[in-house]
Amino acid sequence: MADTLPRQDQPTDAAMAALTSRSRLWLLIVACLDVSIVVSSMIALNTALGDIAVDTSATQTQLTWVVDGYTLVLACLLLPAGAIGDRYGRRGALQIGLAIFAVASFAPIVFDSPLQIIVARAVAGAGAAFVMPATLSLLTAAYPKSERNKAVGIWAGVVGSGAVLGFLGSGLLLKYFEWQSIFWSFGGAAAVLFALTLTVSSSRDENATPLxxxxxxxxxxxxxxxxxxxxxxxxxxxxxxxxxxxxxxxxxxxxxxxxxxxxxxxxLLDVRLFGKPDFATGAVGITLLFFANFGFFFVVIQYIQLVMGYSALTTALAIAPLIGPVLVLSATNNWYLPRLGLRLVLTVGLILIAAGLMSMRLLEIDSSYLQLAWPLLVMSTGIGLCTAPTTSAVMGAVPDEKQGVASAVNDATREIGAALGIAVAGSILAARYGTLLGPRLTDLPEQVRAPAMDSLAQALAVADRLGPSGARLAETARSAFLESMNSSLLVLATVITVAAVLIGLWAPGRDGRQLRPVRALTRDRRADPSGRHRAP
Incomplete structure (x- = not known):
């Protein structure tokens, strides 16, 4: 692999640091645009799964892999893709990733069987694995440390808002076009961004070692x-x-x-980095953040569409308030993070996320949008407080020449956290839904009970076919779903609360140091009876 410039002429990280302010700003814009389509692609197809199932006769398992095949390949290739970018040139890795992503996104328009779509999505995930770490490592190499947190914060804010942007874009497309339009849009966007990426400077590790x-x-x-x-x-x-x-x-x-x-x-990765409190706290924090974020999206999106009755586009608009606090708090993390410290910021952020999740449990079948919106704002404030500081902690703990690998760790923890969140929330939701609904449908025939117990969507479809007599089935299924959703949200909130306590006790504070054990503090006081010694 090579970059667009000859190897000996590629800018090193030191040369990137000498870029003008205008060049850095343009690089930031392009990097954020590049990463936004990768993150949006993770979530956008969720709104089109019903249409894909009807047109391609895909099974539920195949529909799952249409979404998760992309995430799986992306997650497993992130570290080697980041290392390749560090060694051979980050812009070159970014361009190769965008090219693969574009071709794979156009493929489902020609090859439209479920298996072919799954394969195309997996290939798109391989391209995305080169894009994500390259965008962040280009920024950290270009920005001096005094300005790096702000640039990383903006990048992290775009990543944190990517899911909502994906919902908005796909919802708008599906209102006017067929589901294939989502693939057209991603392919076309990647082609345009490939051209824009030619205009930014590259960087690489000036002392590259063998892969x-x-x-x-x-x-x-x-x-x-x-x-x-x-x-x-x-x-x-x-x-x-x-x-x-x-x-x-x-x-x-x-x-x-x-x-x-x-x-x-x-x-490839110096695992001793996980012994550094800031690096470990950042990696764990990112994993938990996306665990809560994607688990929440999985259950609440279904509530908004199937219980509240919103369309795909209206659902996207309903969750749009998440974007505001995430972007504002991510972009300003360079102001509050040094003043408050990683420990306090993450602890407060995680507590707010848990509070938002618990507040969602107050929702009823006939809740209004305002009853949904205020918990969303509480949760999004917590997400905004956690998004940029966790990324900054990971990137700041690693030497500049290894920023690609650090970025890959940052991204891999996101994917693992997202997969865990969806799996945990989805498993609890499915198990509780069937358990609660089954005893309430004993008077219905098996051909009605079986599909109704599979999911709320199928229960509502069956209820529609039953005519006026289906109203009771729909109401019962919605009630069972709501109780099941509350169980999922309770588990997510509990995990995040426990994590907030542990991070509050263990993470480094404003001075970059951890809380000292009680015994150590006692020894210090005994050794210095004047009381002048203070624990950091």
């Missing part, structure tokens, strides 16, 4: 197998041998990766 292909295979396999198990959990159940077998195998491969990396002179 660690053994480590790349191990970590790629570990993430792929683990995420595969997580994605299959809602369909097969957490007790299925394939599910827990894949998750255990993924953890074992990750352990093998760690041992191999500790012995290599030039590792």
């Amino acid at each position: 660690d292909w053994r480590g790349a295979v191990l970590i790629g396999g570990a993430v792929a197998i683990f995420v595969f198990g997580v994605v299959e959990a809602p369909v097969r159940g957490w007790g299925d041998p394939l599910v827990y077998g894949c998750m255990l195998a993924g953890v074992a491969m990750a352990g093998a990766f760690a041992m191999v990396e500790l012995r290599r002179p030039h590792p």
